[in-house]
Amino acid sequence: MTTLFVRHAVSDYASWRKVYDAFADFQQANGVTAEAVYQALDDPNDVTVTHDFATLEAAQAFTKLDELRTAMQSGGVVGTPTVWFTNKV
Template sequence: MTTLFVRHAVSDYKAWRKVYDAFAPVQKASGVKAESVYQAADDPNDVTVTHDFANAADARAFIENPKLKEAMASAGVVGAPTMWITNKA
């Protein structure tokens, strides 16, 4: 199992969440097996998202999908996100 972690600041969590939820069909078509959303305890606009994939290649392809960048921009992501891919040990 491969997990992609994405951490970013958003301008408004509720507005971001609407776009994130609407993006679910693209996630599924891109091989996302499961996902989770977390907010920092002291800042609800500091968001970390996890996406599980079958392999790292699928995770990399998802990161490079232009639709993902468009969704992030329209959702109010502030600055560049931090992304990293992990494999379960």
């Protein structure tokens, strides 16, 4: 199993969350098997998201989807996200 981590700032968490939640079916259709959202304790607009995938290739393909970029823009993501991949051991 591969986990994709994405950390980014958002302009308004509540607005971002509505877009994120509306994207759930698309996530599942594109290989996401589990997800979680975390907020920094000192800044609710500092968000880290995890998505689990069966393979690294599936996770990498997900990050390249135009629909994902569009959703992130619509949700008010600010700047360039920090992205990394891990394997559960």
